[in-house]
Amino acid sequence: xxxxxxxxxxxxHERLLAMTQVDHRATEHFLAFADDGKAIVATAMVACDPSMxxxxxxxxxxxxxKHKGIAWEMLRHAARYAQSRGxxxxxxxxxxxxxxxxxLEREQGFVxxxxxxxxxxxxIRKDLRSA
Numbered sequence: 001x002x003x004x005x006x007x008x009x010x011x012x013h014e015r016l017l018a019m020t021q022v023d024h025r026a027t028e029h030f031l032a033f034a035d036d037g038k039a040i041v042a043t044a045m046v047a048c049d050p051s052m053x054x055x056x057x058x059x060x061x062x063x064x065x066k067h068k069g070i071a072w073e074m075l076r077h078a079a080r081y082a083q084s085r086g087x088x089x090x091x092x093x094x095x096x097x098x099x100x101x102x103x104l105e106r107e108q109g110f111v112x113x114x115x116x117x118x119x120x121x122x123x124i125r126k127d128l129r130s131a
Contacts, residue, residue: 026052030077032070041065044074046082046090055087059101071104079108083128092124 022029026049032042041062048055057078061071082090093115094101102112105124115121 026050028081030074030081032074034065042070042074044078046078046087048082048085048087052086054089054091055082055085057082057090057092059092066100071101072108075104075108079126079128088127088129090126090128094122094124096120096122 027045027047030044030046031040032044033039034041039062042060042065044057044059046055046057057075059071059074059078061074079090090110092101092105092110094105096102096119102122102124105126106112108126110124110126113123113125115123
């Protein structure tokens with residue numbers, strides 16, 4: 001994870017609320033911990049649209065924990081969660097150069113679609129109704 005060494009000196013009450021109040025009906029965040037239970041090694045977020053029929057998934061794995069199957073399991077868990085909530089389509093927006101992520105998603109039944117208006121991006125989509 002890339003984290004800036006410069007922190008925020010002061011945070012408004014409104015900003016703090018916006019960062020900590022999550023609508024768990026539409027958005028859920030999952031964490032994967034190291035074996036010791038102390039370090040976070042990966043995160044996955046599922047964010048649904050207002051109709052709850054389409055959602056976006058975003059996954060991040062700590063650099064030293066890549067290539068261990070964590071992203072695979074996080075994506076699988078996020079897709080099952082979204083499907084259990086009635087989501088019909090799960091999407092992810094990827095850089096065309098992120099071949100590892102695109103291949104991982106394809107292995108799990110996602111299809112790559114050109115992203116309109118930006119040739120550097122690709123939309124990865126999975127129909128959860130048939131999954």
